[in-house]
Amino acid sequence: MTKAASVSAAILVIGDEILSGRTKDKNIGYIADYLAKIGIDLREARVVGDVKSEIVAAVNALRSRYDYLFTTGGIGPTHDDITADAVAAAFGVDIIEDPRAIALLLERIAPEELNEARRRMARIPRGAALVENRISKAPGFWIGNVVVMAGVPAIMQSMLDHVAPRLATGVRIVAQTIPARGLREGDYAAALGDVAAANPELSIGSYPSFRDGGFHNEIVVRGRDAARVGEIAAAIDAMLSRLSERRREEI
Amino acid sequence: MTKAASVSAAILVIGDEILSGRTKDKNIGYIADYLAKIGIDLREARVVGDVKSEIVAAVNALRSRYDYLFTTGGIGPTHDDITADAVAAAFGVDIIEDPRAIALLLERIAPEELNEARRRMARIPRGAALVENRISKAPGFWIGNVVVMAGVPAIMQSMLDHVAPRLATGVRIVAQTIPARGLREGDYAAALGDVAAANPELSIGSYPSFRDGGFHNEIVVRGRDAARVGEIAAAIDAMLSRLSERRREEI
Numbered sequence: 001m002t003k004a005a006s007v008s009a010a011i012l013v014i015g016d017e018i019l020s021g022r023t024k025d026k027n028i029g030y031i032a033d034y035l036a037k038i039g040i041d042l043r044e045a046r047v048v049g050d051v052k053s054e055i056v057a058a059v060n061a062l063r064s065r066y067d068y069l070f071t072t073g074g075i076g077p078t079h080d081d082i083t084a085d086a087v088a089a090a091f092g093v094d095i096i097e098d099p100r101a102i103a104l105l106l107e108r109i110a111p112e113e114l115n116e117a118r119r120r121m122a123r124i125p126r127g128a129a130l131v132e133n134r135i136s137k138a139p140g141f142w143i144g145n146v147v148v149m150a151g152v153p154a155i156m157q158s159m160l161d162h163v164a165p166r167l168a169t170g171v172r173i174v175a176q177t178i179p180a181r182g183l184r185e186g187d188y189a190a191a192l193g194d195v196a197a198a199n200p201e202l203s204i205g206s207y208p209s210f211r212d213g214g215f216h217n218e219i220v221v222r223g224r225d226a227a228r229v230g231e232i233a234a235a236i237d238a239m240l241s242r243l244s245e246r247r248r249e250e251i
Numbered sequence: 252m253t254k255a256a257s258v259s260a261a262i263l264v265i266g267d268e269i270l271s272g273r274t275k276d277k278n279i280g281y282i283a284d285y286l287a288k289i290g291i292d293l294r295e296a297r298v299v300g301d302v303k304s305e306i307v308a309a310v311n312a313l314r315s316r317y318d319y320l321f322t323t324g325g326i327g328p329t330h331d332d333i334t335a336d337a338v339a340a341a342f343g344v345d346i347i348e349d350p351r352a353i354a355l356l357l358e359r360i361a362p363e364e365l366n367e368a369r370r371r372m373a374r375i376p377r378g379a380a381l382v383e384n385r386i387s388k389a390p391g392f393w394i395g396n397v398v399v400m401a402g403v404p405a406i407m408q409s410m411l412d413h414v415a416p417r418l419a420t421g422v423r424i425v426a427q428t429i430p431a432r433g434l435r436e437g438d439y440a441a442a443l444g445d446v447a448a449a450n451p452e453l454s455i456g457s458y459p460s461f462r463d464g465g466f467h468n469e470i471v472v473r474g475r476d477a478a479r480v481g482e483i484a485a486a487i488d489a490m491l492s493r494l495s496e497r498r499r500e501e502i
Contacts, residue, residue, distance in 0.1 A: 015456075016454055016456055016473075017456060017458055017471070018279075018280075018283070018296075019283055019292075019293045019294060019295070019296070020283060020287055020293070020424070020426065020473065021280060021283035021284035021285075021286075021287050021293075022426070022458070022471060023458065024280035025279065025280065028269075028276065028298065029269075029272060029275035029276065032269070032270055032271060032272035033272035034272075035272075036271055036272050041270075042270045042271070042272075043270060043300060044270070044297065044298065044299055044300075044305075045269075045270070045297065045298040046295065046296065046297045046298075047279065047295065047296040047297075048295055049294065049295075050456070054295075076436050076440075076457070076459060077436050077437045077440040078436050078440045078443060078444065078456075078457040079440070079443065079444035079447045079448070079455075080447070080455070080456045080457065109437070113437070115437060115440075115441065116441060117436070117437050117440030117441045117444070118437035118440075120440070121437075135461065136461070136466070152459055152460060152461045154461050155461060173271070175271065175273070185327055185328050185329050185368070186328045186360070186364070186366060186368050186369035186372075189327075189328040189329045189330070189366075189368030189369075189371070190366065190367060190368045192329060192330065193329065193330035193368070196330045196331070197330070203267055204330075204331070205266075205267055205268055205301070205329075205331045206327070206329040206331065207268055207273070207274065208327060208403055209403060210386065210387070210403045210405050210406060215387070220268070220271075220273060222267075222271065
C-alpha cells in the first residue's frame, strides 16, 4: 500500500472540568504520542466546555481543516454529556437510539437497569460507525472524519486502539534528540538557525527545561527521511561539540 | 471595588513539541487552577505549532472573544521562537528591540555574551508592557488583552504571579464536590438532570474516573453564589443517599 506523505489530525477535548482546573487533561499528550507513532501528524488541539454551540463550532472548524478530528469527553449518561448531540448537529444529521449500541450496553447492564439515562449512551448520530469500548461497553462513534471517544483516559485509550488499524496513515515522522552539552540556547541559536534555514524539509526545535537553577536544553530534529534526520542530527551534534569546546577555552 | 460578574479568558499554547507528544503540557492545568482561584473563567484553550500564520489566526480569534488571552511558549532566542513576531503581526504593530528588555537581559547575561540570538529575546511589539521573569530575566509582555509568557512551567508561573495583581477579576466561582457513594452515573443521572434543569445559574457536572475495574464518580456543583452552591450540594448529597439506600434494599 502506498502511503500519503502526510495525514493530519486535530484533537477536541470537551468538558468544563478541564477548563475549571478540576481535572488535568492527560488525553492530548497520550493521543499526540500515539498518532506520531502510527504516522498521523497532530496539528492542533482545542479544549471547550460543555456548551453545545461551542462544540458544534469547534467540530466544524477542525473537521474541515484536518484529515481527522478526535474528540474526548461528554459521552456518558448525565445531562452534561452533550457531545453526541453536538456532533450530530455539526453534521446536520439526526441522532437516533442505535440498536447496536443498546446491544452493547446490555452486555454490561441488566435489562431492568437500562433506564432512560443509560439509554442516552446509545444515542448515536445516524450513519455513524460504533467505536468499541472494551472497558465499560458504552461505545464511541465515528462519523465522516470525526472519531468521538470517552474522556476517561483508560476508556479513550481502548477506543483509540480499536480505531487505529482503520485509520489512513502517512509516512511516520522520525525524531532524534541531541543534548546541548551544557550550552545555553543563546550560545547555539545562530548556528542552529542556519542549519534550520538550510533544511526547510526538517523541523528543528530547541527545548529548554529549567531545574536546579539552570537550563538543560535539548535539540530535536524531526522529518520523514530517517537518513536525512540522522545526518543533520550528527551535524548539529558536531556543531554543539565545537561550540562547547570553544566555550571551555574561553573560561 | 465592585467586581464584574464574570471575566473570561482563553489560553493559547504554542509549540511543535506539544503536538508531537515530546513535551506534555502542564501549563493549561496550572493556569486553569490559578485563574479559577482569582475569579477569572477559563473558557477555551488551544494548542498550535510553531507556524506564524496559525499563531496569528489563533491570537486574533481568541483575543476578540474573551477578556484575556494568555499564551505560553515560543519566546526564547532560537529560530523556532516566533511568538513575539506573530503577536505583533496579529495586532498590526511593529516589533522593536526594547531597551527595557535589553536592560533586563544584562542583569543575567554579560555584555559580551549578548549576541544577536539573545537580543531576539528583547524583541517586543511596540506599545507592550513587559512581564517580569524572576527566574531567567528574559521578559514576557502584555499587549492589549494578550499576556505572552514563556513555555517553561517554572518561568510561566513566575510571570503569571507578576501579572495576576494587575488583572481585572470577577466574582469567584465556588465549587463543591459530592462523592457518589458507590452509585454509577446511570443510577442518578435522571435525578441529577432534574436538579441541573431547575438551577440553570449553577454548573452541575458528573465526573467518572475508572480504577480497579469500576467507576468512582463525583458530582461537582459550581456557581458564584456560595450559599446556593452549598444548598444544592446538600440536596444532591441527600438525593444520592436515598438512591444508595434504595439500591442496597434492592440487592
